[in-house]
Each structure stands twice: as structure tokens, then as C-alpha cells.
Amino acid sequence: MTIGKQSSTAPCFSLENLQRTSFCGRSAYAPMASQDLSDARNSAADLKSGVEGNAEGINGQMCTVHALGGEDTKRGFRKGMGRHNDYEKISVPESKVNRLPMEWWKTIIAFFYAAFNLFLTTFVIAVVHERVPPKDSNPPLPDMFFDYIDRVKWAFTVTEISGIVLMAIWMIQLFFFRYKSIVSRRFFFLVGTLYLYRCVTMYVTTLPVPGMHMTCAPKLHGDFHARFQRILKLVSGGGLSITGTHLFCGDYLYSGHTVMLTLTYLFIKEYSPRSFWWYHLMCWLLSAVGIGCILVAHEHYTVDVVVAYFITSRLFWWYHTMANLQTLKCSPNNYLTNTWWNPLFNFLEKNVQTAVPCSYSWPITWPPSCLKNSCKKYNMVQSI
Known part of the structure; x- marks a missing residue:
């Protein structure tokens, strides 16, 4: 049914003047043919008679329409056709609450939490070392992987190099990450908690050496001063065998190298763009090769690696x-709130109100803002 000659901009019409056309808030007048004007008046009469009773909807459903007076009908029709003019946009002020606060002081607390548990782990290793049974009287436990794969001497060096490379990649990625404070305290908390669990498992069950090739330092039998010196030496070497500082035995269940290789890869993948599949694949290969070489070198039992991966990934x-x-x-x-570390989690994540986005930025601005402002003021005075 033709109401009037329409242009390509889809005009709106009113009953008061069918020749008046509205274009997005502006008015224009266009001549109409007499036949079109007659059709438009008939349509208006049909519309007026149709609104007095029940009208059938487009989908065949019956809907009740209240009868309106003549002037109200025109006003209602005009509002219905041009109701976009009856609404005004109300600007709502954005919330000034920072949903991702940095809170560096919490990050520092998480760092000391991780450092304390790492030092505690070193102390427990020194204690467990005194309890390891001699390998001459207590041979290594049977392991299915060791039965089929012979030991490779240089494999454990590959493991530690892979861990160093992964850690370096993670540190570089974290340096450019915008919300590095939040992610850092999550990393410190998980590292500290995992090594706290490791203290418990090492202390409660002392396994014999996994291979006859293992070289263990002599036992001190209560010499706490010499034990403390060994602990400091192990800490200074980062707990790595390639530095020549790890001469303890007994720290088997579970594998600390597997913890760091797994956790570092998970953080790299979680806080990097999903489209960087090649980057994730490269880091996964470094982690997988490092974990595999632990077993190839016969430095840990297979159960040590499996338990370490399971606890790290689940936590x-x-x-x-x-x-x-x-x-x-x-x-x-x-039910995750029943964990013992839930109060510490609430302390660290209380003000983080959304998921951390994958956002990066250049962390260093040079020259500093104070020098920029001073130069700008000086230039303004000089130009005047």
C-alpha cells in the first residue's frame, strides 16, 4: 500500500500533513499525486478504525489495542512513527573505580612468601639428605621408564638449560606486560605454595637414590654450621646442578625442575595472545623436552615427574x-573456598574485579614526564 512517494532515505509521515516528510529530524515537502493522496487518506481511515478493537499481529497473535480519540490517535500515530525523536540520550558517568589495581605492596608480600618457601625447601633438602639410605645397601627402586630407557649423561644439562631459557622468555614477556604487578604476585604465590607442598612430600617420605650414578655429599651428623653453609651454597647456585652447588640427595618426590618447567609454560601461554600459536608451541617444546630429559637422565623417578605435573597444573x-x-x-x-590458601587468595585478589586482559605496553617512558612538562613550559614562554 502506497502512502506517499518515498525517497531512498525512508522518510516518516504524520496524519496532519501527508506531504510533510521528516528526514532524521529535518522537515521537507514533496508534491504528491492525487491518486496517492486518496490512497493515503483511505489508509489513515483504515488505521483509525483498526485501533478501536482487537487487531491481529503480524505473527497471527491477537493483541488488545485501546481505543483512542481523534487527536490522541494522531498524536499516538505520530509518536509511533517518529518515536526516535521522543527519547533523549542520557550520559551516564563511567565508574572511576579501577577494576585492575596494581597494588605493588601485595606483590612484594607475595615475593617474600615465595622466597621464604624456597629457603624452607632448601633447609628441608638439607635435613632429608641426612636421612637418605646408602645406595649400597638400598638400591634404587624399580621404575618402568628406567627399564626401557638407558641413562644419558648430558640429558639433565638440557633440562636445566631449557628451564633457564623458559624463565628468561617469561621475564621478558612479563617486563612488557601492562598488568605485571597482578601477574607477578600470582606467579610468586603459586611458586611459594608448590614448593611448600614439596617440603611436605620430601619430608614425610624419603626415597632412595634413583640411580647408582648419583653423587651425594657426605653426611654431617648434626653439624649445623656446615649444614647452613651448604644451604647458602645451594641457594647461591639457584638449586641447579650445572652450577656445581647441588650435592644433596633425597629431594625426589616431587620434582622441582618439573614444577618450574610446567608453571613457566602455563604462565607464558595464559598471558600471551591466543593467535601466537608458534610461540606457544616453541615454549611447549622447551618444557616437554626439559621434562623428558629429567627421566632420560635418571635424576628422578617417574612418579616424581607425574606428581609434580599434576599438582602444578591443577593448582x-x-x-x-x-x-x-x-x-x-x-x-x-x-567448594574451592575450602582450600587452606583461600584467605591468602582473597587477600591478593580482593580488588581484582575482572579477568586480566592480554595487554602489553612499553614500560619505560623517556624523557620523564617532569622533563617533558618543563620543556613544554619553557617553549611556551620562549615563543611568547
């Missing part, structure tokens, strides 16, 4: 599930 996923899903923090059905 990482549990923590990030609670951190990224805000509804879980207050949900009564969230």
Missing part, C-alpha cells in the same frame, strides 16, 4: 578459575 587452573570467574568468589557452591 594453576584452580587459582585462575577462582580469579577469572567473579561469581565464584561469593558463591556458596564454590
Whole structure:
């Protein structure tokens, strides 16, 4: 049904003047043919008679329409056709609350938490070393992997080099990450918690050496001064065998090298763009090769590696599930709140109200802002 001659801009019409056309708030007049004008008046009469009762909708459903007076009908028709003019946009001020606060002081606390547990792990290793049974009287436990794969001497060096490279990649990535404070305290918390668990498992069950090739330092039998010197030497070497500072035995269940290789890869993948599949694949290969070489070198039992991977990956996923899903923090059905570390989690993640986006920026601005402002003021005075 033709109401009037329409242009390509889809004009709106009113009953008061069918020749008046509205274009996005502007008015224009166009001549109409007499036949079109007659058709338009008939359409208006049909519309007026149709609104007095029940009208059938487009989808065949019956809807009740209240009868309106003549002037009200025109006004209602005009509002219905041009209702976009009856609404005004109200600007709502954005919330000034920072949903991702840096809170560096919490990051420092998480750092000391990780450092304390790492030092505690070193102390427990020194204690467990005194309890390791001699390998002459207590041979290594049977291991299925060792039965089929012969030992490769240089394999453990590959493991530690892979861990160093992964850690360097993660440090560079973290340096350019915009929310490095939040991610750093998550990393410190998970490292500290995983090594705290490792203290417990090493202390409660002391396994014999996994191979006859293992070289263990002589036992001190209560010489605490010499033991403390060994602890400091191990800490100074980063707990690595390639530095020649790791001469302890007994720190087997579970593998600390597997913890760091797995955790570093998970953080690299979680806080990097999903489209960097080649980057993720490269880091995964470094982690997988490093873990595999632990077994090839016969430096850990297979159960040490399996338990280390299981605990590391699950703790990482549990923590990030609670951190990224805000509804879980207050949900009564969230059984993850029963963990002993939940109060510490609430302390670290209390003000983080959304998932951390994958955003990077150049962390150093040169020259400093104070020098920029001074130069700008000087230039303004000089130009005047």
C-alpha cells in the first residue's frame, strides 16, 4: 500500500500533513499525486478504525489495542512513527573505580612468601639428605621408564638449560606486560605454595637414590654450621646442578625442575595472545623436552615427574578459575573456598574485579614526564 512517494532515505509521515516528510529530524515537502493522496487518506481511515478493537499481529497473535480519540490517535500515530525523536540520550558517568589495581605492596608480600618457601625447601633438602639410605645397601627402586630407557649423561644439562631459557622468555614477556604487578604476585604465590607442598612430600617420605650414578655429599651428623653453609651454597647456585652447588640427595618426590618447567609454560601461554600459536608451541617444546630429559637422565623417578605435573597444573587452573570467574568468589557452591590458601587468595585478589586482559605496553617512558612538562613550559614562554 502506497502512502506517499518515498525517497531512498525512508522518510516518516504524520496524519496532519501527508506531504510533510521528516528526514532524521529535518522537515521537507514533496508534491504528491492525487491518486496517492486518496490512497493515503483511505489508509489513515483504515488505521483509525483498526485501533478501536482487537487487531491481529503480524505473527497471527491477537493483541488488545485501546481505543483512542481523534487527536490522541494522531498524536499516538505520530509518536509511533517518529518515536526516535521522543527519547533523549542520557550520559551516564563511567565508574572511576579501577577494576585492575596494581597494588605493588601485595606483590612484594607475595615475593617474600615465595622466597621464604624456597629457603624452607632448601633447609628441608638439607635435613632429608641426612636421612637418605646408602645406595649400597638400598638400591634404587624399580621404575618402568628406567627399564626401557638407558641413562644419558648430558640429558639433565638440557633440562636445566631449557628451564633457564623458559624463565628468561617469561621475564621478558612479563617486563612488557601492562598488568605485571597482578601477574607477578600470582606467579610468586603459586611458586611459594608448590614448593611448600614439596617440603611436605620430601619430608614425610624419603626415597632412595634413583640411580647408582648419583653423587651425594657426605653426611654431617648434626653439624649445623656446615649444614647452613651448604644451604647458602645451594641457594647461591639457584638449586641447579650445572652450577656445581647441588650435592644433596633425597629431594625426589616431587620434582622441582618439573614444577618450574610446567608453571613457566602455563604462565607464558595464559598471558600471551591466543593467535601466537608458534610461540606457544616453541615454549611447549622447551618444557616437554626439559621434562623428558629429567627421566632420560635418571635424576628422578617417574612418579616424581607425574606428581609434580599434576599438582602444578591443577593448582594453576584452580587459582585462575577462582580469579577469572567473579561469581565464584561469593558463591556458596564454590567448594574451592575450602582450600587452606583461600584467605591468602582473597587477600591478593580482593580488588581484582575482572579477568586480566592480554595487554602489553612499553614500560619505560623517556624523557620523564617532569622533563617533558618543563620543556613544554619553557617553549611556551620562549615563543611568547
